[in-house]
Amino acid sequence: MAIHLDSKSPTGPIEDRWTNHRFSSKLVNPANRRKHSIIIVGTGLGGASAAASLGEMGYHVKSFFIHDSPRRAHSIAAQGGINAAKNYKNDGDSIYRLFYETIKGGDYRARESNVYRLAETSVRIIDHCVALGVPFAREYGGLLDTRSFGGTQVSRTFYARGQTGQQLLIGAYQAMMRQVSDGNVDMYPRREMVELVIIDGHARGIVVRNLATGELETHHADAVVLATGGYGNVFYLSTNAKASNASAIWRAHKKGALIANPCYTQIHPTCIPVSGDHQSKLTLMSESLRNDGRCWTPKNLGDTRPPSQIPENERDYYLERRYPSFGNLVPRDVASRAAKLECDNGHGVGPSKLAVYLDFADSIKRLGEDKIREKYGNLFQMYEKIAGENPYKTPMRIYPAVHYTMGGLWVDYNLQSTIPGLHVLGEANFSDHGANRLGASALMQGLADGYFVIPTTLTNYIGGTTLSKVTTDHPAFKEALASAKARTSKLLGIKGNKTVDQFHKQLGHIMWDHCGMGRNKEGLQKALKEIPKIREEFWQNVAITGHGEGLNQELEKAGRVADFIELGETMCLDALTREESCGGHFREEHQTPDNEAKRDDKNFAHVAAWEYKGDGKKPERHVEKLEFEYCHPTQRSYK
Amino acid sequence: MKSKSSNTHMTLHLKVWRQKGPHAEGKLCDYELEGVNPDMSFLEMLDILNQKLILKGEEPVAFEHDCREGICGSCSMVIDGNPHGPQKSTTACQLHMRHYRDGQTIVIEPFRAKAFPVMKDLVVDRSAFDRVIQSGGYISVNTGSSPDGNALPIAKEKADLAFDAATCIGCGACVAACRNGAAMLFVSAKVSQLALLPQGQAERSERVAKMVYQMDAEDFGACTNMGSCAGACPKDISLENIARLNREFMRSMVSGRKSYPRGDGANEGSPA
Numbered sequence: 001m002a003i004h005l006d007s008k009s010p011t012g013p014i015e016d017r018w019t020n021h022r023f024s025s026k027l028v029n030p031a032n033r034r035k036h037s038i039i040i041v042g043t044g045l046g047g048a049s050a051a052a053s054l055g056e057m058g059y060h061v062k063s064f065f066i067h068d069s070p071r072r073a074h075s076i077a078a079q080g081g082i083n084a085a086k087n088y089k090n091d092g093d094s095i096y097r098l099f100y101e102t103i104k105g106g107d108y109r110a111r112e113s114n115v116y117r118l119a120e121t122s123v124r125i126i127d128h129c130v131a132l133g134v135p136f137a138r139e140y141g142g143l144l145d146t147r148s149f150g151g152t153q154v155s156r157t158f159y160a161r162g163q164t165g166q167q168l169l170i171g172a173y174q175a176m177m178r179q180v181s182d183g184n185v186d187m188y189p190r191r192e193m194v195e196l197v198i199i200d201g202h203a204r205g206i207v208v209r210n211l212a213t214g215e216l217e218t219h220h221a222d223a224v225v226l227a228t229g230g231y232g233n234v235f236y237l238s239t240n241a242k243a244s245n246a247s248a249i250w251r252a253h254k255k256g257a258l259i260a261n262p263c264y265t266q267i268h269p270t271c272i273p274v275s276g277d278h279q280s281k282l283t284l285m286s287e288s289l290r291n292d293g294r295c296w297t298p299k300n301l302g303d304t305r306p307p308s309q310i311p312e313n314e315r316d317y318y319l320e321r322r323y324p325s326f327g328n329l330v331p332r333d334v335a336s337r338a339a340k341l342e343c344d345n346g347h348g349v350g351p352s353k354l355a356v357y358l359d360f361a362d363s364i365k366r367l368g369e370d371k372i373r374e375k376y377g378n379l380f381q382m383y384e385k386i387a388g389e390n391p392y393k394t395p396m397r398i399y400p401a402v403h404y405t406m407g408g409l410w411v412d413y414n415l416q417s418t419i420p421g422l423h424v425l426g427e428a429n430f431s432d433h434g435a436n437r438l439g440a441s442a443l444m445q446g447l448a449d450g451y452f453v454i455p456t457t458l459t460n461y462i463g464g465t466t467l468s469k470v471t472t473d474h475p476a477f478k479e480a481l482a483s484a485k486a487r488t489s490k491l492l493g494i495k496g497n498k499t500v501d502q503f504h505k506q507l508g509h510i511m512w513d514h515c516g517m518g519r520n521k522e523g524l525q526k527a528l529k530e531i532p533k534i535r536e537e538f539w540q541n542v543a544i545t546g547h548g549e550g551l552n553q554e555l556e557k558a559g560r561v562a563d564f565i566e567l568g569e570t571m572c573l574d575a576l577t578r579e580e581s582c583g584g585h586f587r588e589e590h591q592t593p594d595n596e597a598k599r600d601d602k603n604f605a606h607v608a609a610w611e612y613k614g615d616g617k618k619p620e621r622h623v624e625k626l627e628f629e630y631c632h633p634t635q636r637s638y639k
Numbered sequence: 640m641k642s643k644s645s646n647t648h649m650t651l652h653l654k655v656w657r658q659k660g661p662h663a664e665g666k667l668c669d670y671e672l673e674g675v676n677p678d679m680s681f682l683e684m685l686d687i688l689n690q691k692l693i694l695k696g697e698e699p700v701a702f703e704h705d706c707r708e709g710i711c712g713s714c715s716m717v718i719d720g721n722p723h724g725p726q727k728s729t730t731a732c733q734l735h736m737r738h739y740r741d742g743q744t745i746v747i748e749p750f751r752a753k754a755f756p757v758m759k760d761l762v763v764d765r766s767a768f769d770r771v772i773q774s775g776g777y778i779s780v781n782t783g784s785s786p787d788g789n790a791l792p793i794a795k796e797k798a799d800l801a802f803d804a805a806t807c808i809g810c811g812a813c814v815a816a817c818r819n820g821a822a823m824l825f826v827s828a829k830v831s832q833l834a835l836l837p838q839g840q841a842e843r844s845e846r847v848a849k850m851v852y853q854m855d856a857e858d859f860g861a862c863t864n865m866g867s868c869a870g871a872c873p874k875d876i877s878l879e880n881i882a883r884l885n886r887e888f889m890r891s892m893v894s895g896r897k898s899y900p901r902g903d904g905a906n907e908g909s910p911a
Contacts, residue, residue, distance in 0.1 A: 053782040067705070069769050071809055072713055077706045088789065124785070131785035133778045133838050135802040142792025160802065166710055167805060174777035181773040189766065212758060241705040275678040280686055281707045382709065385733045386680075451782045499693045501686070545698045550660055551759045553701055554693065 003258070005609060005624040008412040009113040014630055015095075018117045021413070022456050026463030033058035036462050039206055039221040041193050041248050043070030045165075045443060046426030047227030048172035049450030055179030057455055062219060063176070064191045064208055066243055066556075071173045074229060074241040075446060078165025079286035079379065080149065081157035082129075082443040084122040089146055093154040095119045100631050102441060105151040105331050106406070106434020107583035107599060108633040109261070109607070111626060113413055114431045118441075121448040126158055128451060132171040136160050149439040150287050151331035151638070157440040162286050162379045168443055172450070191217070192556065193248045194487070195480040196224065196255045196422065203252075203422035204470050205477060207484045211556060214549040216484050218472040222462055223421045225454065226252060227446075230405035230427035232265065234564045234571065235516070236508025238402035239271060239284040245560040246567050249409050249428050257417040258609035258622060260410035260430035262567065263575035266437055266584045267517050268403035269335035272386050272396075273355040282401040283386055285358070286379055287439040290328040292363035292372065293396070295319050295339070297347035297356050307349070307357055307395050318342055318356075322594075326638040333436040333584050333597070334638060336400035340517050341595060343399070350397045359395035400517060404442060406433045406584065407574075410609040410624070414457035415449060418609075420465070423458060425449040430607070435583025488548050491558050496541030500557045503538050507531065507561070507568055515572050520588040524576040531569045532616070538565060570610055570619055577621060580604045592635075601633050649675040649741040653688065655700055656748040661758050667746070677737040681724060682707060682714070684736055685747075702761040709733040709873065712808035715815075716761045717748040722812035722871045730810065730873040750811055752820035754858045765811050767857035768825060774853035775846040776829040778838050791837050804831040806874045816871035819860030824868035826854050827884035828876050834887050844891040851888055 010017040028036065037060040040051050048070055051063045067073065087093040098119035103110055126144070130136065137145040137159050149157045160167040179185040188208065194216070195207035205220035231246035232238035253259045270285045296315045303310060318338055320327045330338075339356050342348065349355050364372050369392055373380070380391050387397065408430040415423045415431070426446040433441065510530050514523035538561070546552045581590040581597035582604070590598045607624040650673045658665030672688050679687070682704050689699035705713040714731040718724035724734045739745070747761065755763040793801075805828070813824035830847050833839030839846070862881065869878045 049782075056781045067713070068703070068765055069809065071769075072705055072711045074706060074711070076712075077708050077710050086788070126788040127785040128780075128782055130788040130791075131778065131780045131838055133801075133833055133836050135798055135805050135832065135836065136788075138793055138795050138798040140795050142794050142798075143789045160805075163710065163806060166808070167802075170805065174772060175780075175782075177769065177773045178777040178779060180769075187769075189769075241711060242707060243705050276676055278676055278679045278683045278687060280680070280683050283708050381728075382733065385709075385729060385735065388678075388735070388737060455782070497694065499690055501690060543693055543696075545693055545696065551701055551762060554699060 003418065003611060003622050005410065005607070005622055006412060007111060007113070007624060008414055009111060010413065014112060014116045017113055018120055025456055025460035028459050028463045030058055034060055036060065037062060037221040038223050038225060038458065039064065039219060040225045040227060041065070041206065042073065042227035042229060042428070043173070043176070044073035044075035044227060044229055044426060045169055045172055045446030046428070046450045047225070048073070048169065048176045049447050050225055050227060050425060050454050051185050052172060052175035052179055053451050053455045054458065055176070055182070055184035058184065061179070061185040062188060062221060063185055064188045064193060064206070066190065066192050066211065068189055070176060070187070071170060073169060074244050075169045075443070076166050077241065078443055079162045079284065080288040081147065081159035081164045081440040082125065082168065083149070083156050083438070083440045084126045084158055084444065085119055085156060086123055086126060088144060089155045091154045093156050095123070097154065098122060098156065101152050102432070102438060103434065103631040104636060105438040106436055107597065107636060108434065108601070108605065108628060108631070109582050109626065110432055110434030112628060112630055117453070118432050118445060118448050121452045122444050124452060125444060125447045129168060129171050132175055134160065134167045134171040147288055148291055148329060150290060150329045150335065151438045153326070157288070159288065162288070162376055165443060168447065172447070194251060194484045194559070196252045197476050197480045198255055198419060199470055199474055199476045200468065202420045202465070202467065205472065207477070207480045209484070209488070212551055214552065216481055218477045218481055220470055220472050220477070222467055223423065223458060225423045225425060225458070226409070226428050227425040227450065228428050230408065231564070231567055232402045232405050234507070234568045235402040235511045236504045237274065237279060237282050237512070239268060239282050242281060245563070247560050247563045249424070250563040250567055252409065252417065252419070252422060254612050255419065256612070257419050257422060258410040258611050259407065259570065260607050260609040261407040261435070261574065262571045262610065263515065263578060263585050264406035264435045264583060265402060266332060266404040266406060267336045267400045269332055269339055269400050270358060270398045271401035272383065273350060273352060273399040283382065284401070284403060285383060285396060285398060287332065289358060289376060289379065290335070292375070293358040293360050294328055294362060295335070295356055295358055297342045297349060301346045307359070316347070323638045330638045331436060331438060336517060337586060337595070339400055355397040355399045357395035358398045360391065361395070364392065402516070404437055406430065406435060406437055410607070414460060415453060416457070416461065421461065423454060425454060435585055488555070491542070491544055491555060492548055494540065494542050494544065496543050498537070498541050499543050500554055500561050503534060503542060504561045504564065507534055507565055511568050511571070515575050518586055518588050519575050521576065524572050527572045528569065528576070531565060531572065535565045538562060573619070574608055574610065578604060578608065599633070605633065647677070647741070648673070649677065649736070649739065651675055651684070651739065652744040654744065654746045657700070657760055658757055659759065661756060665757065675736055677735070679736045680707065680732060681718070681734040681736065682732050700761065701759045704732055707732040710808060712810035715750045715763055715765070715811060717750060717815060719746050722750060722815040723873050728873055728875050750815035752811070752814045753860070754820060754822070755811060755814060767859070768809050768811065768822070770857060771822065771826060771850055771853045772829065775842070775849035776833070778833060779842060793837060797835055801832045801835040804828045804835070804876065804880055807876050808874055810873065812871045812873060813868035814859065816867040817860065817863060818867070819863050821862050821868070822854050822857070822859035823862045823881050823884065824872060824876055826850050827880035830887055831880040831883045834883065843887070844894055847884065847887040848891045
């Protein structure tokens, strides 16, 4: 079957598109909404806000999540802030500017209509969150405070100390809990989606494993929404939470949903460096720190003096030197590559030499330690606990780490995947950030999708689709259940002698070395040879203790790592095929003389979406051409 | 307590609570663990133990964890008698092994409280917290109906106080630290946050009553007035919030016009 990727982007003036689209969307009578059930998987910002909004509208929502409580989802860990084009600072911001900067920041690899809608919706998100009781930072006059973030020269980032994600998620969680109490949302905690069920071409249900009892359950609905986050844990070490996984989107992919731009990975420039082989995850230090911290390395090679003994004229403030107009606030991809280049050239610091300094001495001198503590206190505390050094006295040591995945399931303007009825929100989809996400835009997208976009577009789907009545007795459910059961027994039956973590680390090393900050043809081809070997060994030699009944954390991890191995292969294939550099995808063969990413708009101004063709078979690449009517692609410059 | 980090590896004696399931009997099991690096986090130390157990064909220790950044609230273990361990303002995931010495014995148990039944090893069921929030820990506003974010100024001091209460991560250490297994600190943090903000005023009276009733219905105990909750709180939620909760509850009982059903279904009207 030939696949045509129709973005369903509205046409006409960009500022009217969403308004017109909402008007032309189908509606569902309030009295009829209760008769329609919607499955939502995941309770991060996208999933929780969608559950709240759809519940408020009167739909019957069933919410599934792997944690004990919706509030544990990894959106909770977002630190820095959320963008909104409010222009409260009177510094020249506008919806159009946020739109333009997001397209530019994404290196001209995102869809204009989606991004404009995101910028347009941003202002309403702040209003709604304030109404929900989110305690944003305020100025002395009682009004909302903002700060700057990378890739922009206006101050549009709303924040709640260094815990913005926590506060926004708790806001959405509480809104969702209200709907639970009103009977509109049913919660299914400790459930992991293991299969998507498709009937007559439409997504109609899921199979989940109850992680507490081990039981496999089937659930049907009129539509399925995946809001299950990103897949950065392919790399083993990332800033993602340990349970963050790609299994829901990957199982949907195997049932026919295309995965778009899987190679677009965001490597965040400011994370606490790796301390040893025991490292289980990496910790981010918010981008907001670059407002007051200055990145530098010693000018002299092999300078091992403590930072305090290196005089000013022997320090290289390399971001300020290379990018005088944006300085320390260049976008993430640019800052990460610059840090890597410093270390590759031998200027790295700390025991591993894989770190640069982020120094607050000047800001502390200018603003005082108290002001810095008020702004970043929790981050400094976290740094001290992990690194064992006091960042008020000694500069932080930081190094880039995998943080966010711009790729994800392909969706159209309605956030619907290539499977009718299957909608995808937030980081799990590919839609808004192109090849590089700007800081403070992930929270914005999660909430835009959940609070404001999906209530319209899912209603349009339900209102415009005639669905037959199905129950979980349908053969498609039986089949999916049997396949889930077979997979679990297969995993448990292997009884090999290598742990799940050992396989995961092995995969992570290959991915970081060959599909990380710098990629080249030779490395990617090597990775594509190595990964299938890991996959083969995994299915013959993985050691999983215990049984399928009851809580079994190794079995959970094994299922996720099996999917990461397959996804990793598709990521490398995507990276190999995209013969250009753009945003977070840096092909070493394609760079300018001063080491900046060199795009190839003639051949690659498109979305690459991969179709699953069977186990071990090469997936098929499909293309959605990107049109730029408003933001004309130019070489990105932050100099 | 704080010692310099070094590269010398340590050997630790662990006593870990092992319990096969919710209805099984549990016991402390002894493990000797070599090769502990002082830069490891406490959970990374348990990872190493688990890897060794799996390779020996034994079941690893089940424990809850996720973000490992001290914000998701998943960790739920009692280390040497202290929820989240000996360090003040620190979740178990942020505790590092540089604070231990070679040869030390460490006892690791699950959070213990009537309202938090053990599911397996160190994993407990904290769904009671969700039900307390469902009973009223929110502001009833539908998406789409909000005024401009700056329509209602909030004095910075008040916003900051609300924020201090809102930093609660819902881990339950307060309950585990309390000899009565009370959830006063958790409930008071949410009641305070919403009572301090102008957006929370409309439901202020009703909210506190409903949440307190639900708290009682979930088998959380009564406040001991001893403050061990605040001492164990990894986010430094202040005892002042409990004072505010009591005040809010009294205010609600005096001014409230309605009686609220108890969480267990019995409508008993205003409590004495």
